[in-house]
Amino acid sequence: MDALRNALAERFTLLSEVGQGAMARVFHAHDRRFDRPVAIKMLREELGASVSAERFSREIETAARLQHPHILLIYDSGAANGLHFYVMPLVNGESLRSRLARDGALPWSDALRITGQVADALAYAHARLIVHRNIKPENILLHQGHAMVADFGIAKALAGSQDLSLTLADNGIGTPAYMSPEQAFGEGTLDGRADLYSLACTLYEMIEGRTPFSGTTLMA
Secondary structure (H helix, E strand, O other): OHHHHHHHOOOEEEEEEEEEOOOEEEEEEEEOOOOEEEEEEEEOHHHHOOOOHHHHHHHHHHHHOOOOOOEOOOOEEEEEOOEEEEEEEOOOOEEHHHHHHHHOOOOHHHHHHHHHHHHHHHHHHHHOOOOOOOOOHHHEEEEOOEEEEOOOOHHHHHOOOOOHHHHHOOOOOOOHHHOOHHHHOOOOOOOHHHHHHHHHHHHHHHHHOOOOOOOOOOOO
16 A cells, blocks of 8 residues: 555545455545545556556547546546556445345346446447447446446456456456357457347346356356
């Protein structure tokens, strides 16, 4: 924490760690330039080593151009101590994953409302030839009754990694339970239909309380 705090000190005041997953650690910080609270997502070191700074910056900059009420904005990105990070608004809410873990299957009205909002965000991105590649409950945030899609650009930035173990570790390149067949087979050219497949799997889980496909291993 001290090393990160010092590395980011010129622009951000790092306050606390608020969460972590297989892909990244998330920190609550204060943006000193614009006097606002932000969330900083820092890629884990093993992931940062698998993607060039240029590729990461390029994909984040593309995603940052997306301006839609159901897409979480990206304020900034950069590197600190060799670790890639990007900056987002600090959302006072929870992820769809957290709600499913707490409540189980959702009422149909909630499930369809969330799906419609995410589909609207995806239609906007797909019209601009941007594919998310990792739609799942963890990447859908619920804030004041609205669904917001997070982490646009991250899966594309990491897709160049040749480390299969990273892919199977669910690092943002794709998550097996929600991954379309063409993505699972590693086809290089994906379009918006891959996201719609993942969204359909997510809708199924919201209604049934479980994913449509399961297996004893990630490969299965």
